[in-house]
Amino acid sequence: DIVMTQSPDSLAVSLGERATISCKSSQSVLYSSNNKNYLAWYQQKPGQPLKLLIYWASTRESGVPDRFSGSGSGTDFTLTISSLQAEDVAVYYCHQYYSTPYTFGQGTKLEIK
């Protein structure tokens, strides 16, 4: 199974500042035949289902604010929120869909400092 490890487990950032979350996979999720990274990022607010933010490691889902961006390749990925807003308080998860069993990071709780 591919193990997904996020860091940090929790993060407090001031409004308007940048937030950065790291996700590392235990093996590459880059599919060489199409050069795509099978990595997604989700946001979860209390009592709500997950919301897709980023897929193919760097493609922003329709309707997601452009302050959210994803980067990385192979085994190392980053979710960046360029200017934190109050509504961004949530838990963020990375997810590999390269191979089954699909696996998720343990989550990073983002709070306002």
Added chain:
Amino acid sequence: QVQLVQSGAEVKKPGASVRVSCKASGYTFTEYYMHWVRQAPGQGLEWMGWINPYSGDTNYAQKFQGRVTMTRDTSIRTAYMEVRRLRSDDTAVYYCARVGVGATRVGYFDYWGQGILVTVSS
């Protein structure tokens, strides 16, 4: 718009079975694979398996093989998951989630149901 609406909360005793449902609307049900993911209280996310709504083909995580069955009823655009021989550690919120790319089991999840809390307690 795409919606996945799941059935209500369940309380079951250890050893019992539970069947949860996920009703799809706003898209062609048979064109997108459906996956199931669970989240135990305060815990992470655990992938359980997928169903191809067109063919009924399924694939389960090894951990759940023999204890989980995923089915669908295309006439009412609904996916189901049954979990048998429930244990206390099956207490979790169970989500259905649609693959964001049509006609493939491989992909990110672009729409999620609201989740169903299944509580297993004697």
